[in-house]
Amino acid sequence: xRSDVIIETRDLARYYVLGGEVIKAVDGVSLKVYxxxxxxxxxxxxxxxxxxxxxxxxxxxxxxxxxIIDEVDISELDAYELAWLRCRKIGYIFQTFNLxxxxxxxxxxxxxxxxxxxxxxxxxxxxxxxLKSVGLGDRxxxxxxxxxxxxxxxxxxxxxxVNDPDIILADEPxxxxxxxxxxxxxxxxxxxxxxxxxxxxxxxxxxxxxEVSDRVVFMRDGRIExxxxxxx
Amino acid sequence: xxxxxxxxxxxxxxxxxxxxxxxxxxRAFLNVAAIALGIAFFSTLSxxxxxLRFNSPKESGLVIEGYQYxxxxxxxxxxxxxxxxxxxxxxxxxxREIGTMKCLxxxxxxxxxxxxAESIILALLGGVLGFGTGFLALVLVCIFMGFRALSIPPSxxxxxxxxxxxxxxxxxxxxxxxxxxxxxxxxxVEALRYEV
Numbered sequence: 424x425r426s427d428v429i430i431e432t433r434d435l436a437r438y439y440v441l442g443g444e445v446i447k448a449v450d451g452v453s454l455k456v457y458x459x460x461x462x463x464x465x466x467x468x469x470x471x472x473x474x475x476x477x478x479x480x481x482x483x484x485x486x487x488x489x490x491i492i493d494e495v496d497i498s499e500l501d502a503y504e505l506a507w508l509r510c511r512k513i514g515y516i517f518q519t520f521n522l523x524x525x526x527x528x529x530x531x532x533x534x535x536x537x538x539x540x541x542x543x544x545x546x547x548x549x550x551x552x553x554l555k556s557v558g559l560g561d562r563x564x565x566x567x568x569x570x571x572x573x574x575x576x577x578x579x580x581x582x583x584x585v586n587d588p589d590i591i592l593a594d595e596p597x598x599x600x601x602x603x604x605x606x607x608x609x610x611x612x613x614x615x616x617x618x619x620x621x622x623x624x625x626x627x628x629x630x631x632x633x634e635v636s637d638r639v640v641f642m643r644d645g646r647i648e649x650x651x652x653x654x655x
Numbered sequence: 656x657x658x659x660x661x662x663x664x665x666x667x668x669x670x671x672x673x674x675x676x677x678x679x680x681x682r683a684f685l686n687v688a689a690i691a692l693g694i695a696f697f698s699t700l701s702x703x704x705x706x707l708r709f710n711s712p713k714e715s716g717l718v719i720e721g722y723q724y725x726x727x728x729x730x731x732x733x734x735x736x737x738x739x740x741x742x743x744x745x746x747x748x749x750x751r752e753i754g755t756m757k758c759l760x761x762x763x764x765x766x767x768x769x770x771x772a773e774s775i776i777l778a779l780l781g782g783v784l785g786f787g788t789g790f791l792a793l794v795l796v797c798i799f800m801g802f803r804a805l806s807i808p809p810s811x812x813x814x815x816x817x818x819x820x821x822x823x824x825x826x827x828x829x830x831x832x833x834x835x836x837x838x839x840x841x842x843x844v845e846a847l848r849y850e851v
Binding site: 483504506507510511515517519521523524526530537540582586 | 659660661662663664667671674675678679751752754755756757758759760761762763765843844847
């Protein structure tokens with residue numbers, strides 16, 4: 424039987440040395456994230472949210488502690504398995520969207536299916552279906568530069584879910600959007616969380632974006648300050 | 656965690672590479688031009704040599720000297736340095752893109768494959784363009800010297816086309832290996848933070 428805990432961090436720490444000074448970007452974070460949960464991580468800039476995401480996604484190696492995803496300690500995974508984790512298990516959404524500028528919306532969404540070994544036609548079909556589901560059916564062949572910021576983030580969301588991941592890591596997904604567009608993006612993420620059962624972890628410094636969360640983790644100086652359960 | 660299959664088919668590498676060459680045409684054009692110039696120089700020289708051998712008696716002294724091929728070699732080195740430089744700039748320009756691809760599941764070897772596929776496309780374009788330019792230059796030489804360009808046997812032409820294709824592939828790939836390796840080894844965390 425699958426555990427209810429999809430992600431667990433144990434005394435997780437990541438220190439950097441910058442100009443001879445040790446920066447404790449993440450400093451002893453122990454956290455359990457439950458399957459199907461919508462978790463917001465709130466904290467000011469420099470609180471360690473992005474570093475925590477990088478550690479959970481296996482993009483960065485911890486100085487101390489462990490990240491356990493689906494009962495597997497990811498420090499024991501090799502480069503191949505980590506790439507698989509990023510491709511199939513985790514979907515990323517960035518503040519700056521990070522779409523490939525030379526590819527169309529459709530090609531951007533289909534990109535992760537290439538690495539997943541999905542046949543091209545099937546990948547393109549799925550990408551089209553997802554773009555339609557996020558309301559961009561009429562923007563399939565537009566380049567990122569021809570889309571508004573909100574539309575670009577919708578493309579990024581479609582890209583994040585194209586390989587049916589269990590987890591979505593959204594790092595400040597509304598940071599570059601106006602309030603209304605930001606609200607729509609959060610609504611879309613919540614919808615994915617509810618309908619697909621995908622676990623969403625969203626970092627934000629905007630308290631107005633956390634009302635959809637099941638729990639909110641407040642971070643400061645690389646540590647968890649407190650965790651609040653939202654009354655829904 | 657189930658079946659862990661990560662792939663990057665050669666056909667996908669070439670398709671993405673081709674898209675990139677087409678949509679970043681200005682940068683690609685610089686590389687194609689560099690290859691084409693070197694190849695054109697070599698083609699003209701080789702074809703002129705063939706024509707002189709075919710049309711002119713040896714005693715006339717009209718043969719291509721060895722040092723002229725030395726100059727071709729120098730031009731190849733200049734081309735390679737120019738391609739490496741241009742590709743290195745491209746790696747920094749595409750830093751976030753590479754970081755994003757790694758975030759989406761690309762392995763180092765996939766990034767390497769993508770850059771090498773692009774280099775092969777550039778080589779083929781540069782090789783053909785260079786051969787065409789070289790042939791045109793040869794026609795001018797023929798008009799100037801009063802020879803008929805068509806007097807070169809087709810087999811010689813085909814052989815030379817094969818030779819320049821291989822040469823341009825070798826030139827482009829050699830010049831791209833270092834930038835492609837740098838791209839492949841980029842740390843995704845750093846790459847995603849990078850601002851051009």
